[in-house]
Amino acid sequence: MNAEAGKDNADVGFGGLDALLGYQLRRTQGVVHRDYLEAVDGLSLTQKQTGVLWLVDCNPGVAQGAIGAALDMDRATTMAVVDRLEERGLVVRKKSAVDARRRELHVTPAGEKLLARAKSRIATHETRLKDSLTSRELTTLLALLQKLQQAADR
Amino acid sequence: MNAEAGKDNADVGFGGLDALLGYQLRRTQGVVHRDYLEAVDGLSLTQKQTGVLWLVDCNPGVAQGAIGAALDMDRATTMAVVDRLEERGLVVRKKSAVDARRRELHVTPAGEKLLARAKSRIATHETRLKDSLTSRELTTLLALLQKLQQAADR
DNA sequence: TATTGTTATACTCTATAACTATA
DNA sequence: TATAGTTATAGAGTATAACAATA
Numbered sequence: 001m002n003a004e005a006g007k008d009n010a011d012v013g014f015g016g017l018d019a020l021l022g023y024q025l026r027r028t029q030g031v032v033h034r035d036y037l038e039a040v041d042g043l044s045l046t047q048k049q050t051g052v053l054w055l056v057d058c059n060p061g062v063a064q065g066a067i068g069a070a071l072d073m074d075r076a077t078t079m080a081v082v083d084r085l086e087e088r089g090l091v092v093r094k095k096s097a098v099d100a101r102r103r104e105l106h107v108t109p110a111g112e113k114l115l116a117r118a119k120s121r122i123a124t125h126e127t128r129l130k131d132s133l134t135s136r137e138l139t140t141l142l143a144l145l146q147k148l149q150q151a152a153d154r
Numbered sequence: 155m156n157a158e159a160g161k162d163n164a165d166v167g168f169g170g171l172d173a174l175l176g177y178q179l180r181r182t183q184g185v186v187h188r189d190y191l192e193a194v195d196g197l198s199l200t201q202k203q204t205g206v207l208w209l210v211d212c213n214p215g216v217a218q219g220a221i222g223a224a225l226d227m228d229r230a231t232t233m234a235v236v237d238r239l240e241e242r243g244l245v246v247r248k249k250s251a252v253d254a255r256r257r258e259l260h261v262t263p264a265g266e267k268l269l270a271r272a273k274s275r276i277a278t279h280e281t282r283l284k285d286s287l288t289s290r291e292l293t294t295l296l297a298l299l300q301k302l303q304q305a306a307d308r
Numbered sequence: 309t310a311t312t313g314t315t316a317t318a319c320t321c322t323a324t325a326a327c328t329a330t331a
Numbered sequence: 332t333a334t335a336g337t338t339a340t341a342g343a344g345t346a347t348a349a350c351a352a353t354a
Binding site (some may be wrong): 012013014015017020021022023024025026027028029030032033034035036047048051054055057058060062067068069070071119122125126128129130131132133134137138140141142144145146147148149150151152153154 | 176186187190202208212216221282286287291294300302306
């Protein structure tokens with residue numbers, strides 16, 4: 001494994017790419033999500049799916065659109081995610097008695113069980129991440145991410 | 155638009171979800187990528203595609219695998235991304251004269267032109283993001299993201 | 309008219325597994 | 332045996348557009 005020609009893995013120049021906030025953000029998200037998937041290995045839950053399950057669980061009867069708005073998803077995207085959860089019997093859609101356009105979402109017993117297991121695994125994953133930072137750094141990081149969200153969301 | 159039943163967009167409780175680093179990271183990445191796509195509107199370049207184009211440009215003849223390693227991508231994922239760029243005539247694959255297994259990547263003139271335009275738009279996008287932070291906050295944020303990457307990458 | 313959900317469709321990223329050809 | 336790239340295949344997130352039902 002010599003660096004005889006072309007470029008070896010070790011000597012790839014970034015030419016300023018790594019100075020981009022967007023790049024570092026995406027890269028960090030990628031690594032963290034992979035660690036997340038390992039943490040919940042076997043549960044078959046992505047970050048997004050867990051997010052929906054989590055919110056539906058603590059907001060029983062919440063409308064699909066509200067979930068999408070809360071998690072910053074398009075209506076069609078929300079449909080796709082909820083569809084998958086419903087197919088797996090983790091959530092159910094019920095017609096709203098108050099507004100027939102709405103579908104109230106509820107977590108099923110199976111969903112509750114899975115969510116509980118996921119939360120436990122996620123706690124471990126989160127601890128691993130947070131342990132790499134001081135308490136002050138964590139607070140700072142969350143605040144800065146918040147600022148970025150506001151700057152980018154227009 | 156009343157909050158008559160179920161849950162209205164405004165009163166969705168997060169039940170601790172928003173305290174998760176992984177959640178805030180994913181959310182921030184989503185908002186920032188959307189802003190990115192708006193910034194490069196019409197160029198049809200995602201963050202990932204731009205990243206590959208960028209690295210190939212400043213590392214002419216780089217091997218595909220090296221690009222994947224640098225950008226933290228699976229071999230198959232790298233294939234898919236490079237395939238799209240090649241189909242669009244933005245990069246070319248050439249057999250390495252030194253190691254016949256390798257494919258050296260090069261940016262085409264069309265790719266150079268597109269990358270230049272993208273870089274200009276990205277500068278604006280990055281400025282918008284960075285302007286929301288002080289210079290010290292930016293340094294801190296980049297350092298903390300770095301720390302997280304190391305903590306999650308195992 | 310506006311809103312909520314739906315369907316159809318499409319693109320991108322991601323990954324696993326099996327395969328070829330080279331080393 | 333190990334590495335670089337390839338192909339086939341699949342799942343997941345994302346989004347646009349057109350549509351139905353309801354408000």
